[in-house]
Amino acid sequence: MAVTLRLPLLSPPFYDQTANLRRQPHLHKLPQLSCSRRDAIILTSLVLPAISLAPPWSAAATDSPEKEKANVSSRNPFLNGIANTKSWSQYIGDGFSIRVPPLFDDIMEPEDYNGGLTYYGDKAKPKPFAARFASPDRSEILSVVIKPSNLLKITFLEAADITDLGSLKEAAKIFVPGGASLYSARAIKVKAEEKLKTYYFYEFGVDKQHVALVAAINSGKAYIAGATAPEMNWENDGVTLRSSAISLSVV
Template sequence: ITSHEVFFYIHLPLLMAILLHSLSLHPPILRPQNPYRSKILSSSEPSATPKNTTLRRDVVLRTASLCFVSFIFQNPLPESLADPSKSSKPGRLGIANTKSWFQFYGDGFAIRVPPQFEDIMEPEDYSAGLSLYGDKAKPKTFAARFQSPDGSEVLSVVIRPSNSLKITFLEANDISQLGSLKEAARIFVPGAATIYSARTIKVKEEEGFRNYYLYEFGRDEERIALVAAVNRGRVFIAGAAAPESKWKEDELKLRSAAISLTVL
């Protein structure tokens, strides 16, 4: 294993811990509205088959690095993700019309926010990147965070340099440069999770199509819809999460919010 790969495996759990921590938090409010961008679902990447792999929350938190590296080397992905030829085409993906939802514009991205969700970014979160510490700016943990009135459902966006997830010699401009849907699952889905579905979403742009990867998975009695995309060397990750007990009721809303992520 090369030194680059060692660096890669050591830092991946930190990113997953940041994103998964962001999908459970609290309170300020919102801004204006804009048109909805149509997204084309590709059936070339099939749904994943559930696997009964769960760990208690305290074990996961204390051994996140070990679990994640162990997953990469030992745990195969669900069969339908690992070998598309063995799976039938995925069913139609249920999404809501989000055109009337508030559209938040962030640094290089936009995302639709479900009705009644509140902006819970603290003022210092917005200006964190402006304060210098020595010769380095303090990076923002989150690019956006919203939650339901009762705080049980959370929508978060995280931005990271693409080469912090996978070493590339050229600036990445599409998520396919980080690997296929199956390969990228090792980056975005923690080893202790049960994957319920995985899809590629293609969005028509002026210069062709842009790929977005969607993963839905469960961990520690929580369900998460995660959408990731790459543009100009940065990875944009949107995650919508809810307790397992509320997912059935609000899955359409939360999935639609994650899928509304658009890189600009």
């Protein structure tokens, strides 16, 4: 099953966790999924269960770097498309932090901060977004979604790491919507509290939108950050959006 971002509305420089945070060639197309609205794409890539995919998969690179981008960028071209986000504003949410691009506005509604729940009688409905920011013209969006990992994939034990959902290739069926053109996929390991935590990064295009998505798991919860923009904007703003998504840090 797959998860959706909310389009415009929705790999790690490696996070600088010491600061309390931190185009690629077309590879192949995934099976067709009709998307009529940009909003549906992000919410489809970040939040909702998706259609089973069976893409032809070319070998995706896997990185196991230390936190500092400077030490590895010269030998990893992937990092040349990442900006230093240390000077950006940091948003600290429930179990995560992320760096917000300059000039982006917080577009969460006031009721969205009510413990992440909306009440209907005696029932509580989870909010779709844990954080949401937009460019001044609202064409570019940064969103964070938190979902119980067992809603993404049924497991007998509580998922502790993104690898519990499967390999980078297998997890693409969850995070990349059908019909998307996958540009890049990376598994990135970051040292945190004396152990390595894996983050999965996917960059893809769908319905004239370009999306950079990073996902990680902690204590049975999946944290998914997605940065989205019209494909025509990506050449100018892609580095900023990709860097913001990759700054996701699960704490």
